[in-house]
Amino acid sequence: MSAADHSAQYQAFQQLGLKLDMSRGKPSPEQLDLSNSLMDALDTYKAADGTDARNYGGTIGLPEVRALFAELLDVPAAQVVVDSSSSLSLMHDVIMYSLLNGVPGHAPWVQNPVTFLCPVPGYDRHFAICEARGIKMINIPMNADGPDMDLVEKLVAEDASIKGMWIVPKYSNPGGVVFSDQVVARLAAMKTAAPDFRLMWDDAYRFHHLGEKKLAVASILAACAKAGNPDRAIVFASSSKVSWAGSGVAALAASPANVAWWTRHAGIRSIGPDKINQLRHVRFLKDLPTVEALMEQHRQLLKPKFDAVLAQFQALLGDVPGVSWTHPEGGYFIDLITPDGAAKRTVALAKEAGITLTPAGAAFPYGLDPKDRHIRIAPSFPSLEEINKAAQGIALSLRLALAA
C-alpha cells in the first residue's frame, strides 16, 4: 500500500470523531458490577476477635482479613498485613520509611544516593515513586522469563547504592511476562553489595488470568527464606482489580521482621485502616475458590477485548516489518512494539484520531523509551465495540507513522 493509501485510511478513521480513553488499566463498569453485592456483604460490625470494626485501631488488619490474604497469597497469616485500599500506597510508604528510617537494622537510605533496578518496559507508577523521591533508576531489559538476570546479578553485586528493584512477577505491566522459577530463585539468592536490598514484589495480577490455564509463579518469600535472605522481598497485592478498583483492600506480605517494621511505622502514620471495608471484603471474597470464580467472570469480560485488539493488529499490522505485540496470558495490557522511533508519533496520531493512549515512553523510567518503540494498550475499560474501533485506529496510526 502507498503512503497516500495509509493517509486516506487514517483520515477516514479520523472522520468517525471517536473519543476513547485507553490510557489506564481501569476495570470496566461491567467488571465493577460483578462486585456490587459488596455493599450488602456486611452482616456485623464485630470482627471474629470481638473488635468493633467501626472504632479506631488495628494497624495490622483484622485477623480474618489477614487469614483471607494468607490463603490468597499462600503465606502464613502472621506474615500478612492488610491495610487500606491501595497497594501502591503500601509500596510508596515502604520506600518512604526506608528512605527516612532505614529497613530493620540498617541506616536510612536517604543518607546516601539510592538506586533502583527497573525491568523495562514496566509500570509507570512504580517509576514515578522513584523519580518523585529522588531514587535513581537503571533500566533492565526484560526477557521472556523475567529480567536479564546476568545483568541484574552483576549490577547488584558491584553497586551498594542499589537498594531495590521493582518486580511485577506475573503478567507484568505492560509486557505480560511470567517469571520462571529459575529467575525467582536467582533473585532470591543473588549476592547484593547492599545488605539492605529489597525486592518490591508487586503481585498485581496474581488472579488475573486471560487464558484457560492459571499460570503460577514460585513463592519469592519461600525462595528468599531458603536462600538465607528472608527479609529481601516484600510482596504487595490488593483486591483493586478483583472487587472495586478504588475501594478495595491492600495487603503486604513479608518476613516477620519486615512485618514488625512495617507495623511500627504504619502505626505512627495512622490509628488503623478502614476495618469495616476489611470485614465487608472478608464476607464478599470469602476464600480462594470464591475469588477464583469471581476472576473467571472478569476473564469472560476481558478476554474478548484482548482478542479483538489482537485480531485487529493481526489483520492490519501482520504484514508490517518490525512491528510486533505481546499475546498476554493474563494482566491488563498488550505491549505494541514498533520499529525504532515510531511510538511517540503513533500515539500522537492516535490522539488526533480521538484515541487517548498512555504516553509513549511511560513504561520506562523518566518516561524515556530509549528506542521509542513501546506503546501500552489497555483494553479493559472501553466496550468491545469501542475496543475494536480503537485497535483499528491505533493500527492505522502506526502504519501512517511508518509511511511518513
Add this chain to the structure above:
Amino acid sequence: MSAADHSAQYQAFQQLGLKLDMSRGKPSPEQLDLSNSLMDALDTYKAADGTDARNYGGTIGLPEVRALFAELLDVPAAQVVVDSSSSLSLMHDVIMYSLLNGVPGHAPWVQNPVTFLCPVPGYDRHFAICEARGIKMINIPMNADGPDMDLVEKLVAEDASIKGMWIVPKYSNPGGVVFSDQVVARLAAMKTAAPDFRLMWDDAYRFHHLGEKKLAVASILAACAKAGNPDRAIVFASSSKVSWAGSGVAALAASPANVAWWTRHAGIRSIGPDKINQLRHVRFLKDLPTVEALMEQHRQLLKPKFDAVLAQFQALLGDVPGVSWTHPEGGYFIDLITPDGAAKRTVALAKEAGITLTPAGAAFPYGLDPKDRHIRIAPSFPSLEEINKAAQGIALSLRLALAA
C-alpha cells in the same frame, strides 16, 4: 485523713477487681451506633460529575465531598482535599513530603536539622510523628488562650531550623484550650526565620462541644492570607469522631499552592482514595446543620461522663492542695494536674487498681513531662457507671500517691 485511711480506701477499691481502659479518646459503641445508617446511605455509585466512585482516580476527592468539607470548615471548596479515613495520615504525609521534597518553592527539610514547636500538654501522636521521623521538638507552655506567644514569636524569629508547629486550636488535647482571636492572629502574622515554616493545624474537635455554647476559633487560613503568609497553615479535619472512628473521611484545607502541592504528592502515592466511602459520607452527613445535629447527639452521650469525672474529682480531690483539673467545654479529654512528681505514681497505682490510663508524660514530646504533673483522662469509651468508678479509683490513687 491519715495515710493509713488513704491506703485502706484504695485497697477497698482495688478489691472491686475492675478492668477499665481509659487510655485513648475512643468513641463509645453508643456513639458509633449514631452513625449506623451510614451503611445504608449509598444510593448511587455515580458522583455528581459522573465519576464512577467504584473505579480508580480522584486524588483530590469527589466534588461533593469537597463541597461538604468546605461548608464544614468554612473555606472555599477549591482549597479542600478529601482523602481516606485518617487525618493523622494526612499530617504524617505532609511532613514526609516536606522532609523529602520540601514545601512549594523550598528545599527538602531533611537536608538540615528540623525542629517543631510543641505546645504542651499536647497530642501524643503528633509528637510520635516527629520523634519517628527525626524532628527535634521544643516544649511550649500552653496558656488559657493558646500557646505562650511571646516565647513562640521569639523562637521562630531567631531559629531557622524551626519548620513547624503543632496546633490543636479548639478544645485542645488534652487541656481543652480554645485559642483566642489574638493568638490566631499572632500565629498567622509572626516573623519566622524559616521561610518554609508550617502550622500543622489539627482541627480535630471543631464540632465536638460539651457545653451548650458552640465556641468558635478564628479562621487560620483567612488570618494567614491577611497577614501575607497564605501558605503558612495547613488545616486537618476528619469525620472520625463524627461518624465512625476507623472508617470516616479526612480532609485537608490550605492555600491553593499547598493544595496543588499536596495533590501532586498524594497522586504519586495512590491512584485515589476510597470514593465510595466519600459518597456514603456525603449522603449521611449532608450539610453543616445535619452534622451539628449529630454532634448534639454525641454531646448528650459524652456530657454525663465528663460531669461524672468532674463530680468525683471535686468530691475526692477538691480539698487536696496542688491538685487541679480542667473543665473542658469540648473535646475528648480532662487534664488532671497533680503536684510535682505525682503523675507517674498515680497512673501506676490506678493500673494496679484495674484502670489503664494514658502513660503519664504521653502528652509531652518524648513522653517526658518535666514536672511529672499531667494525667490525661479519656472519659468517652467506658459506660457512665464505669466512668464513675474509674474516676473514683483515679482520685484514690492520686491521694495515695500524695500520702506515700
